[in-house]
Amino acid sequence: MSSAERCLQLDVGNSSAKWRLLEGDEIVARGLYRSEDEQSRDNLLACSPRLDAIWISSVAKDEAQQELSAMLRRQWQLEPWLARSEAETLGLINSYSEPQRMGVDRWLAMLAARQRYTGRLCVVDAGSALTIDIVAADGRHEGGYIIPGPQLMERALLLDTDRVRFAETAEYALQPGESTAEAVRHGIALAQAGAVTMALNLAGSEPLKSIFTGGGGQWLQRHLNYDGEYVADLVLDGLQCMGRAR
Incomplete structure (x- = not known):
């Protein structure tokens, strides 16, 4: 261009x-x-x-x-x-046997992360769903996780339980909640942060850089004690990389 x-x-x-x-x-x-x-x-x-x-x-x-x-x-x-997920783009290698079935937002976020950083990576996209993907230093996608995001978690809890109800507002935080609203929101925050923490722990001892994006990415990046950075436009940056390379 x-x-x-x-x-x-x-x-x-x-x-x-x-x-x-x-x-x-x-x-x-x-x-x-x-x-x-x-x-x-x-x-x-x-x-x-x-x-x-x-x-x-x-x-x-x-x-x-x-x-x-x-x-x-x-x-x-x-x-x-x-844009579509591919078997390989700019050295990023898809782990899926059917590459096109991977969400293109995950693919582009990993692609942009590799353009910004060398070495092993953990790419965390906290949106409607929380996705966590590990990329090896040589570009191989080691695998990933897809987890319901905060709104989906809260909706499922409210729809499928009769006594978990609240009208007051509560922020997402990690300390134990002192009301039903806080217990729900803090529990969801704990689940989101805990999922990323566990994924990073399971990734092994080889060092890796964490890159966060999505609406909840900045909150997660602030609350987790890892070598991480928040990049707001990670998916669009990946789209730029792929569009120029096609």
Whole structure:
């Protein structure tokens, strides 16, 4: 992509999409899109009068993805390119026997992490789901974990129990809770932090760098005593790497 070209990049999740507009290597605009939010849709469609490329990472349902692609196609008369997990990209080697079945957000996050750091890595994406992936220094994906995120955990608890109910608000924290609201939220926080801690402990004694992303990634990075860093745009950075290499 030359310095004059404009590329719209989207990281599409289950409930919303992060987007950013790049002119060359410079981010000139960014935002959050929700299909039911008219203002967020208008902001996305008004981000640039012209585009040279549209790149998408999506884990949304097929119907939602097709609807979004059609909207972008109408606005800019461009065919969006959808990233897919591959058997190998830029030295990152997929552990799945069917590589395309790996969530593309996990693949792109690992790809971006490898571009930023050398050595063995643990990539933690804390969103609707908490994903934890270990990548060897030579680029081999050693395997990973997919765990319900905080909202999914809380919803399951409230839907499937009769007496766990609360109306008050409570923050996520690691100390024992002193009300039902605190006990639920603190228990979920403990489960999320505990899962990452256990995964890192099971990864063995070989040193590794931890990279956190996603809406809950910064909280986890702050509360875990590991050599870690938070990178907000890790999936979009991976999309940039893959889009340029394709």
